[in-house]
């Protein structure tokens with residue numbers, strides 16, 4: 001599928017992009033901001049793994065990840081998120097999107113480790129393109145994006161939140177947020193490191209990235225990783241209030257300012273997308289990296305039992 005940033009999508013999506021967007025139960029979803037969820041609009045924007053509750057009156061759509069159990073970012077979820085965002089972005093009714101989770105206790109567990117283990121280079125190439133695409137589309141979105149973080153938010157989950165304009169985190173000590181890649185034996189690509197530095201500063205990033213720190217809410221607020229920490233049942237309403245504050249600013253001035261602030265960071269990736277993919281593929285294919293990831297995944301699975 002041809003997207004602005006030039007990414008190619010999985011063969012099935014290229015052949016029948018909307019095949020990824022079937023099976024929606026959106027018509028039965030709970031009302032969105034302003035009560036507009038559930039109508040034909042919801043059907044139009046949503047998909048199997050991405051619930052969209054559009055409210056035309058406020059110009060805000062609530063987009064919920066629904067990839068149980070932990071919203072890991074599979075190729076399918078990444079693809080559906082990009083398509084849903086593109087559709088909302090192309091509909092001039094909408095000026096803002098709230099990103100949140102439909103899965104209890106987890107915003108997103110980050111990249112799907114089963115996509116990173118035991119696959120072939122062609123798969124890793126396709127997968128990393130999709131990761132880049134989601135980041136570019138969210139980071140450069142002309143819409144206001146607010147993350148309503150209603151659960152754990154490690155690694156790739158944090159990356160999505162960081163691409164938003166504003167982050168509201170539920171005050172639950174189990175809901176950690178941060179980039180913990182080093183603990184998996186992998187590194188953070190430069191463009192995500194840049195985003196971290198832009199958000200919490202160089203020294204804090206240097207420490208947090210090397211240590212793989214996952215911050216509980218109070219510390220995440222202190223370091224500037226999130227903008228508000230609120231009781232769990234107030235995350236969505238606070239995100240809506242934040243959205244109203246951002247939407248009070250004229251779009252053109254806000255958008256130009258956002259571009260001015262973010263362009264250099266995005267351009268660094270855009271200039272070397274292919275090289276970044278090659279780096280990633282050769283890195284992830286190393287035996288030592290595969291081993292680290294498999295050990296980590298196995299620990300996760302055992303922890304449960």
Ligand SMILES: CC/C=C\C/C=C\CCC/C=C/CC(=O)SCCNC(=O)CCNC(=O)[C@H](O)C(C)(C)COP(=O)(O)OP(=O)(O)OC[C@H]1O[C@@H](n2cnc3c(N)ncnc32)[C@H](O)[C@@H]1OP(=O)(O)O
Nearest residue numbers: 072109110111112113152155156189279280283300301304
């Ligand atoms: C040269 C350099 C070039 C490029 C750079 C190179 C590499 C870059 C790599 C890029 C960056 C990667 C970032 C990532 O996102 S990696 C993913 C990191 N994620 C994590 O560490 C989170 C792991 N998960 C958890 O901590 C917990 O699951 C969580 C707190 C989210 C929820 O806990 P809960 O107790 O509710 O659930 P669990 O019982 O732990 O999990 C349920 C099942 O889900 C499976 N699971 C969990 N996370 C993942 C995941 N990320 N991917 C796949 N599967 C996952 C877990 O194993 C359980 O499965 P079952 O046991 O039920 O089979």
